[in-house]
Amino acid sequence: MNREEKTTMWLERIESYKSRQGSATDWCEENNISLSTLRYWMTKFSRENKQSSNLNKWLPIEVTSLPKNSQHESNSSGVRIHIGLASIEISSDFDPKTLETVVGILSEKC
Known part of the structure; x- marks a missing residue:
């Protein structure tokens, strides 16, 4: 019996056990x-x-543009990410290593 057959057999057995x-x-x-066993x-x-x-799961995102009269410079090409009540702003001159660290920490917490 190969590995796949054994796995299938045990999934069926466990289902049988749980159903009674x-x-x-x-x-x-x-x-x-x-x-x-x-x-x-x-x-x-x-x-x-x-x-x-x-495993990492993809979440939907909403992309919106900022109003021209916003407090950000009009030539800025940064990104703002909102997750629940938290938000992360990434400017166009961001440090990739810092972003990697922040994402790693968030991945562990979420």
Whole structure:
């Protein structure tokens, strides 16, 4: 049995376990599977789901132009990013390393 087949088999087994009422011990006895093996596979899939949900996700953005009478210079070509109540302004002469650091910190927090 290859890896993909084994993964599919265990996903089906876990679905079978979750769909019935009763204890894990009872299900394992009925299906001739050790409790530690069931727990191993459930933990494995749980970790994989957490890892895949932690991947970067694209969010929609809205691009608007500033009014000509705004407080910013008209020849500025900066960017302002709003995330909830937070905003980041990036001027046209920004330091890429600083931006990388800020984005890294935000990625860890969000």
